Amino acid sequence: MTIGELLKEYRIGQGKTQKEFINDGMIVSQSYYSKVEKNANKITVDNLVDLLHYNNIPTWEFFSRLNQTDEMKRQEIENFENTMLEAFYDNDKDKILQLKPLIVESNLSPKDKEEELLEVEALLEAMKAPDETPNIELRTKIKEKIFDIPNFNKTKVTLFCNNMQFxxxxxxxxxxxxxxxxxxxxxxxxxxxxxxxxxxxxxxxxxxxxxxxxxxxxxxxxxxxxxxxxxxxxxxxxxxxxxxxxxx
Known part of the structure; x- marks a missing residue:
């Protein structure tokens, strides 16, 4: 859950309109805030704290829920990737394929789902036998999408090891x-x-x-x-x- 989504949940729970929630535009403008709830705009720490205080939302409660959600998402991703790697080392393609519907139905964000599904396809590509036709388009996408990042998790390191020749x-x-x-x-x-x-x-x-x-x-x-x-x-x-x- 994002900051915008959590703010929206609190606002609806209090039965307020956006205009009422932002003190009639005294904290941030309504047009700007509407995009915050849609995750199109970011809100500053000062404005966020002002919103929480104005609407009698304890800051510790808000950030606790936000961190809890992030931890749950992190754990879900870690579970998927651990299962991927175990199946990869066991050369179990069926087990990797079974993850695809689970990822689609998960509570991950669309972006995280896209990345996890790409990792599934990439591992399946890495498991191809030498005489199987490589998916060049997919391998190019792997290079562009997975490795252009500041940090590497275990799955991405494994993929890099199996695609270094490219x-x-x-x-x-x-x-x-x-x-x-x-x-x-x-x-x-x-x-x-x-x-x-x-x-x-x-x-x-x-x-x-x-x-x-x-x-x-x-x-x-x-x-x-x-x-x-x-x-x-x-x-x-x-x-x-x-x-x-x-x-x-």
Whole structure:
């Protein structure tokens, strides 16, 4: 639920018109406020607090309900994505397909539903066998819609790992660095493995493209690093992430 939707719920619950709710335009104009309820306009914190006080709505109650709604939405998205990933690792296409009607019928916003459905289609595309015809239009949409974001959840990292071959080297490095920066301290083994796969692919691309200067730097850095034998996997990740940061 958005701020506008919650304000509308309180207004209707008090039996007020928009004009009455905004003190006859003394707080914000009616034309502006009508768009706030439709989520077309944003309301300032000062104006929001004035509205709540004028209509005897406790601020703690309003923000508590708003945060509760956000938490429920976050949990719903997390449940969908955990199920997607489990089905993906089990190579269970039917289980992923069964999520589509559940997402459509969920309480998520249209935007969140669109993104979750796109992730479903993207995972199904990533599960195609080598001899199956790729959906180029869908893969282009994945690149444009899913990866042009500031933060990567587990599903998006998994999708990136399975679609790296469709990116140019510079884009691979850019996205790879963003993921490493976000998850370098994670204790999630699957995320550690995903990052290792990303780093290995970038290193392999460097070899393929014969980027000699970068490979020389890699060798020098690798010789200087002294891994801790008590945690071999984490040390491999640490070394590779350092190498990735150097080549970027």
């Amino acid at each position: 990116y140019d080297f510079e884009t691979e490095k850019l996205i790879g660095k963003r993921i490493i920066d976000q998850y370098i301290n994670t204790k999630d083994i699957k995320m550690q493995i995903a990052m290792q796969a990303i780093i290995d692919n970038i290193l392999a691309f460097s070899l393929k493209e014969k980027k000699k200067n970068q490979l020389i730097i890699l060798l020098k850095v690798e010789k200087r690093l002294k891994p801790n034998p008590s945690s071999s996997f984490i040390n491999v990740l640490f070394i590779s992430s350092k190498i990735l940061l150097i080549i970027i």
